[in-house]
Amino acid sequence: MEQAEIGLIGLGVMGANLSLNIAEKGNKIAVFNRTPEVTKKFYADAGELQGQIIPCETLEQFVASIRPPRPIIIMIKAGDPVDQQMELLKPYLSNGDIMIDAGNANFRDTMRRFDNLKDSGLTFIGMGVSGGEEGARHGPSIMVGGTEESWKRVEKVLTSISAKFHGEPCVAWLGENGAGHFVKTIHNGIEYADMQMIAEIYGILRDGLGMSASEIGEVFGRWNAGRLNSYLIEISEKVLKATDPISGKPMVDVIVDAAGQKGTGKWSVIEAQNMGVAATAIEAAVAGRVLSSQRTERLAAEKLFGLPKASKPQDGMAFLADLENALLAAKIGAYAQGFAVMAAASKEFNWNLPMPIIAKIWRDGCIIRSQFLDEITSAFTKDPDVPNLIVTPAFADMVKETDGALRRIVSYATMSGLPVPALASALSYFDAYRRGRGTANLIQAQRDFFGAHGFDRLDGVDKHHGPWGSGLATLA
Numbered sequence: 001m002e003q004a005e006i007g008l009i010g011l012g013v014m015g016a017n018l019s020l021n022i023a024e025k026g027n028k029i030a031v032f033n034r035t036p037e038v039t040k041k042f043y044a045d046a047g048e049l050q051g052q053i054i055p056c057e058t059l060e061q062f063v064a065s066i067r068p069p070r071p072i073i074i075m076i077k078a079g080d081p082v083d084q085q086m087e088l089l090k091p092y093l094s095n096g097d098i099m100i101d102a103g104n105a106n107f108r109d110t111m112r113r114f115d116n117l118k119d120s121g122l123t124f125i126g127m128g129v130s131g132g133e134e135g136a137r138h139g140p141s142i143m144v145g146g147t148e149e150s151w152k153r154v155e156k157v158l159t160s161i162s163a164k165f166h167g168e169p170c171v172a173w174l175g176e177n178g179a180g181h182f183v184k185t186i187h188n189g190i191e192y193a194d195m196q197m198i199a200e201i202y203g204i205l206r207d208g209l210g211m212s213a214s215e216i217g218e219v220f221g222r223w224n225a226g227r228l229n230s231y232l233i234e235i236s237e238k239v240l241k242a243t244d245p246i247s248g249k250p251m252v253d254v255i256v257d258a259a260g261q262k263g264t265g266k267w268s269v270i271e272a273q274n275m276g277v278a279a280t281a282i283e284a285a286v287a288g289r290v291l292s293s294q295r296t297e298r299l300a301a302e303k304l305f306g307l308p309k310a311s312k313p314q315d316g317m318a319f320l321a322d323l324e325n326a327l328l329a330a331k332i333g334a335y336a337q338g339f340a341v342m343a344a345a346s347k348e349f350n351w352n353l354p355m356p357i358i359a360k361i362w363r364d365g366c367i368i369r370s371q372f373l374d375e376i377t378s379a380f381t382k383d384p385d386v387p388n389l390i391v392t393p394a395f396a397d398m399v400k401e402t403d404g405a406l407r408r409i410v411s412y413a414t415m416s417g418l419p420v421p422a423l424a425s426a427l428s429y430f431d432a433y434r435r436g437r438g439t440a441n442l443i444q445a446q447r448d449f450f451g452a453h454g455f456d457r458l459d460g461v462d463k464h465h466g467p468w469g470s471g472l473a474t475l476a
């Protein structure tokens with residue numbers, strides 16, 4: 001029997017959809033699930049794709065069905081289960097075989113797994129896959145980290161299954177070891193910020209302007225035809241217009257306002273901090289989810305403090321235009337932060353992350369796909385080493401055009417008691433970034449006062465302590 005080009009372990013929703021996608025694109029695939037009934041059902045339901053699928057009941061049979069060197073995708077719950085699965089698999093593998101973790105792994109685990117296999121003859125790919133169920137089935141965005149040799153072995157299959165933006169595949173090899181999973185983590189951090197900002201705008205429209213869910217859906221629908229065109233705005237319109245079949249109310253009005261999270265947003269923030277990069281909009285988005293989940297406390301606090309009355313803006317049309325521009329301006333801040341974190345990590349881990357290519361493969365297939373990412377691609381293609389997206393000519397023009405709107409919207413929301421942590425963080429980030437003379441001179445003076453930590457002087461004079469009069473920090 002013809003051997004499979006690739007294997008996949010874990011026929012949950014993502015694994016099953018990815019397998020069908022692989023089979024449909026003309027690649028033979030061997031599949032295995034630890035519960036054989038799941039494999040049998042998957043195969044039985046595969047219809048005309050059955051000819052491309054080799055269902056396996058044992059790991060031995062599974063491994064033997066794949067053409068060496070064998071690429072094996074592991075699509076199971078992130079964390080310990082991946083290590084356990086790898087251990088079970090190892091005895092059947094031989095030189096050159098590639099274990100590929102396609103889950104949302106912490107890139108530090110990926111680096112550990114990659115390093116542990118060094119000198120074993122086996123290798124490891126950490127592969128970020130974005131696009132949810134639908135993406136996995138019909139074309140995800142795929143971020144690959146591993147050796148270049150192992151990438152060459154999987155390039156053809158992954159290219160065939162990836163999303164395509166105007167014919168260009170949304171898959172790329174991004175560097176060694178943890179590069180792919182790191183980039184996927186930052187993708188998710190940006191995703192968190194994007195979603196939080198859209199939710200904050202929704203809050204202004206709902207609680208400030210008193211609009212209904214479907215009216216807000218209409219607004220998002222219009223925006224989706226403009227510069228905010230993106231998958232997240234598109235689905236926001238759809239969910240806002242959906243009706244709950246049980247109560248007959250708008251669906252969003254019956255959903256509890258407490259957001260879940262699985263960890264990638266938090267990892268983005270932790271790594272930004274580790275790398276010494278300000279990612280304030282992403283931080284605000286993660287904190288926003290945390291606060292949202294403290295619903296009982298929030299309800300009690302509302303009883304205690306009440307809510308400020310939101311004023312209705314006088315010119316509704318101008319206000320809506322401001323909201324659209326404010327979202328664009330804030331989004332630029334969040335993406336600039338995400339790319340800055342990746343630039344810092346690239347240096348730290350010697351990955352040489354290709355910024356224009358990352359933007360390119362996010363243009364389709366993934367959750368943050370958008371028109372906007374095509375513009376980021378052009379900006380980074382023109383200037384791949386720019387220190388911050390905000391200062392590229394195209395984005396600088398956009399910021400100059402829209403920051404006034406963001407300022408007015410954040411002011412309005414603040415005066416109305418409507419929380420806009422991500423929008424406000426993006427604005428403050430911009431204000432801090434573009435101010436040549438900041439206020440940290442006072443912080444330096446305080447640090448020197450209580451701890452003799454020293455400071456640099458603007459005039460370059462070689463004196464590094466203030467005249468504070470304490471024994472610790474005399475003028476030196």
Ligand code: 6PG
Nearest residue numbers: 130131132188261262263264367
């Ligand atoms: C994607 C998504 C996907 C998943 C996240 C959601 O790119 O396809 O990001 O990976 O939806 O895990 O994460 P939270 O549960 O943390 O919101």
